[in-house]
Amino acid sequence: MTTTRTAQELWALGDYDRVAALIADQGRALVAAAQVGPGMRVLDVGAGSGYAALPAAATGAEVVATDVAPELMEIGKQHARDRGLTLRWQVADAEKLPFADGEFDAVLSCIGAMFAPDQSAAARELLRVCRPGGTVTMANWMPDGAVGRFFRLVSRYHPASGDGPPPIAWGDPEHATALLHGAEVRTEPRRVQIDFSGPPDALAAHYLRYFPPLVATVADLDSTRAAEFERELVEFFTDLDTGPVGGPPSYAYEYLLVSARLPARTAVRRAPARPPAAAR
Template structure:
């Protein structure tokens, strides 16, 4: 069943509720590893879908010499992104765009990427087909997505248990971290897919400091706190605290846990060249 496209407006409100740039540092190491796997070289064109403020993929790709377009459903992220780009000396374009309806021509980019971004578009099949459409024949797509079993996948599952059900046709974001689901999405589009499970290390002064930061700045948790009554919010926070304490590898009062994600590299063959 196709998702009700008004759910994207709901997604826009959720991700605009916080300040992504304030929590982007937890995951910005994911992008450079993805860019390495995509073999980014100077002069390539690259689209970053759901770029946020660009610290993970868009700005590092521009610094490698790529011609980058950073796109996101929430244009408010771009102010921080432009500041980051100026400080880094990176030149790139910022475009407000829906992952389900990308405003770019077929085959416009050598590389199409998203690090913990496009996976939140509610219609996975449409998001996949749009990403594949704008990648040129012979090019590559690269995605990094939380796995359902990992700590962040558990966090989203716990949070969703307290919230109203998503619109009909929506698919849980962490399914983009399930290899079988990914292959079912991408291989029918003619893409050659390889996947690897990796981890992103989250560090903070303490678990409580992590709670305070994400509750203030991470859009889904900001929106959940605004939606839930006090008892439900306290119950959710208790559940999340248990997840993070169980995963914490630090023994000195600080926080360090590994968030598992699936790195997906997909080749779009060029039938005219046989590659």
């Protein structure tokens, strides 16, 4: 039986920081695409342990990092101390951000806000807290890419709860543009290399141990189904490996870079109050 978990409970499982570290280049690329620089007011929504917020702070920007999982932000705070960076961390729901209209010059979300259950509410909030003329920049997994196949595999063993489009719908250009209506939206398919040199079975084991959705999936399966799931996961990463015969392995994920520029004199107003989200 599938266990219902809140977003905070889900992302406290495993150790997502060890998974995010594999694709840290994505956060740096997002910051560069958003042209974050000194003195800018920047919000990172769904920041996790800071793989976009930290490089944004390193530019000299004034950064606020938000997430529903305080455990991840505690890890991010330690990363910031280790790097000598200063930024503010705040627990917040992407569907109801606790900030004023137009408070930030740039709003970022690197594989974060796409997991908010109410996608329309999250999109409105991303736009609302960005100043007129500012930009909302996102990195979202694509439905027809490797991560889309990954989540379809997971859903066969652990069906998602709730209605509405899945998180990876954010990676469809038309869907993302429709959600961010009122802004000038540009999209660009990109790839991020996975920083992992081990064989597919080792990469599968890494995800099974540390990636919260997989930790939750295995916890809800009996031993036979768990073994079947692990076998399919190894097959998935084997197919993903594009390295030469004999190695080393090479893995990459496709994602959609979304850049939404707000009109210079029109701010997006706060949506009506909604109950807290039950899941990320």
